[in-house]
Amino acid sequence: MVDKPIEDKAAAATLIVFGLDETGKPHASWFDEADAPLAEKAAGLMKMKILRLSTDEQKKLAGRLPQGRVFESGKAFVPFVNRTLYAQLAAMGGEVPEIDPALIEAALNADAAKTSKGGGKATTPEGPKADAGSWAYLAVGSIVLANETPGEGWYEAIIKEVKVEGLYLLAWRDWPHEAAFVRKAPHIALLHPANSK
Template identity: 45%
Template sequence: MVGLDDKGKPHASWFAAENADAAANAADLMDMAIIEIGNDDSLTQVAMCLPLGKLFESGKAFVPFVKRSTYDLLAVHLSDEYLAAAAKRIEAASNADYAKASKGEVAPRNHPEHWSKIAVGDVVLASEGHDDGWWESTVLEVQADDHFLLRWTDWPELDQFVRHVSDIALLHPKPFGA
C-alpha cells in the first residue's frame, strides 16, 4: 500500500498475501493505492525495505511514513488517475488548513517541557513498536499510573491507544530559530 497523506507526506508498507483483500479495502478508505509485486524484481527489492503495515478492525490500516525517494520508486507504478486525485486532495486539504489558520480556528500545539507536565491537548511522540518510527500523537486523557490515552495526530481516524509515560517521547518545547 502506498500513498500521500493530506500534507503530502509519503507512506508505504507491505501486507501479506492473505491480507490482500483487507489491505485493498483499507487503501480505498484511506485514499491510498495498492501495488501488487508479482514477479517484478525491482519492486520486490523496494518492498523488502518497507515496514509491515497493520490492519485495524475499523477497516483502515497503519501505513508508516517512508522516505520520498522510496515513494518515488513506487509512484512510477501508480496510475495517472490516482496521482491526479492525490494531488487534488492534498491541495484541497492545504487550502482548508490555511483557511482555518487565517480565522484563528487552529489551536496552538503544546509541547511539554517535561514528562511530568504532559496534559490533555499536548503533542508527544509515540511508536507502534521497535521497528516503527516515532509519530506525533495528541494526548486525549491522562490516566492512572502514568498512562495516557493518545490519538495519532496525522491519522485521527485510527483507533485511540494507550501508552505508558516511558513509551512516550517529547518534542522540543521551543521552535527552532525562536
C-alpha cells in the same frame, strides 16, 4: 532473540499500499497474503493506491518498506516513508482499488453508531498504568509516546479521543498539522511524570 531484518520479514509481501496524506507526506507499507484483501479495501477507503507484487524489483522494494497493519475499523496503518522510496513506487504505477459504496456506507454507519452509543462523548477504558498504579488512566489531553515506523524513534503525541477496545486517536504534539492516527494501548509508551507537560 534478534529481530529479523526488514528484508527478511517482507519476503511474505504480496501487496504494497502507498499514497500521499492530506499534507502531501508520502506513506507506504507492505502486507502479506493474509492481510492483502483487507489492506486493499483500506487503501480504497483511505484513497491510496495498491501495487500487487509480481516482479523481483517490486519485491525488493517491498523489503525496504515497513510492514503495514489493518485495523478492525477497516483502515490501515501505513507509515511515513522517504520521498525517494515513494518516487520509486510511484514510477511502478499501481492501481486505485474500487470500493463497493455499500462498504463505505457501512463504515460510516458503524462510526455513527459508536458515537451515538457513547452519547457523543469518549469513554475512557482502563489504559496502561505504571508500576503500582502510580499513573492515572490515560485520557483525552494526555501526552504519550508513539512511533511512525518501528525502529525510527518515539515522539510525543496527544490523545485526542479514547475509542472502544483500547484504541487511542493520537496527534503529534510537535507536528499539529499532520493527520491524526490510531494506536492500540500496547503500541504507545508512557512518559515519566517529570517529563509530561
